[in-house]
Amino acid sequence: MRRGLKRAVLRVLPLPTWMQLRFELHMLGVRVRSLGAARHYRHRRDLLVNLGAGTEGKAGWVNVDAFRFAGINCLLDVRRGLPFADGAVRGFFCEHFLEHIDYEAEAPKLLRECHRALRPGGVLRLVVPDAEKYLRAYCAEGWGELERIRPLRPQQTDAYYGHRYATKMELVNFIFRQVCDHKFAYDAETLIALLRRCGFARVAQQAFGQSLMPEICLDQPMRASESLYVEAVKE
Secondary structure: OHHHHHHHHHOOOOHHHHHHHHHHHHHHHHHHHOOOHHHHHOOOOOEEEEEOOOOOOOOOOEEEEOOOOOOOOEEOOHHHOOOOOOOOEEEEEEEOOHHHOOOOOHHHHHHHHHHHHEEEEEEEEEEEEEHHHHHHHHHOOOOHHHHHHOOEEOOOEEOOOOOEOOOHHHHHHHHHHOOOOOOOOEOHHHHHHHHHHOOOOEEEEEOOOOOOOHHHOOOOHHHHHHEEEEEEEOO
């Protein structure tokens, strides 16, 4: 029945539109189910928060996601705000999530919320795909530099998704679009400027495994080759 409904819808709507509609309907349900989150966290302090944790939820952390993966203990649509009190968070970690939300409207709102919820001296660690790395590799001769950043099997087949790329530009487009999942491609200059616009005066690029607050350094090794690491401190 579900397959039949999907086929019927796809006769009318393009696949990306269907995917976005299905996602937003899911997020509407998430917002309804999370109405009591602010009350739940009202008096909690000294929090460590993993935003967009996915399957990487950590014990002792507030693991936030819009899907109920194992380890997720805070179901939330973070585009609409965070339920934590002012100054209640000592550290945020966010790996390969920020690129999934709109750069103009949603990312600034989330980053301002992180600034509000952090205590003075608290750190926000952001990890995103590094557009500069990919574009430099695209401009290099052959596929060697891209293969160093993005694991590829024989015949330029993506090790994670199974896509076979006929050209380097196909790979670049997939990384920074993923049909409609990715909304924006960041380099260090752009991400640092965005964080400063959102209230963070102290922002710096970091490296894999390098952090001003080691306890929030949850970097996945498999992401290291393609990632940009930036930290912002609330003063």
